[in-house]
Amino acid sequence: MTLRVTVLGASGSYPAPGGACSGYLVEAAGTAVWLDAGSGTFANLQRHVDPRSLEGVILSHAHPDHWTDLLGYQVVLRYFHERKGVPAFGPADLHVLLEAIHGPTGPQLDWTSVSDGMTARVGGMDLAFSRTDHQGETYAVRIDADGASFGYSADTGKGWALSALGPGLDLALCEATLPPEDAGSIPHLTAAEAGAAARAAGARRVVLTHFMPGVDREQAQALGSEAFGAPVEVATEGASFEVGS
16 A cells, blocks of 8 residues: 655645646545645546545645645535535634635535644544744644655744654645745745754655745755765655655
């Protein structure tokens, strides 16, 4: 059995030409969850799975590049597939935004407001959340399933450590928003900082993501690899990464 992460979007702040903002499909133990739902990711999600097969949605924070495509999914649940009770996890302030736009999220979404250190279970996946160093409530998440461990940094600055997700990460998906010259300018990481964070956490494999449009991804990969001490990979739309037996 394996845990698979498919990239639906890897741009930060706004989509790069032909790209999409933050979003990932995570599949393991017969369970599929949508992790972050930035603009463009719902269209890409449907290239890989029928939305009716989703077992849950996880949203890291309320910045638009991480959640706005959930609005389209809500329309599907309400008027087309007429499904109820889909587990959804995210910070409380994002729940307020969703209800301001579409009214009550229930009964289509069974919403849980996330807090630091909270754990939950969706299908065959165990979830654990950690608040990061970013504007507003932002949560990284660890997913354990099928004997594999996956950690997603969400958005963060250097004031949070990837090691907060616990030891033994088989795959770390870490933001690498900034070019080297902008290190420390805002609560985001450079590729070198992401690689160093993954190395300190003891991650076995690293994928860099959430690139500001215009960032040189080849340079980011080289700098991230140098800091990690081993080759790292770069998220691109449609790419899949598998860990496990």
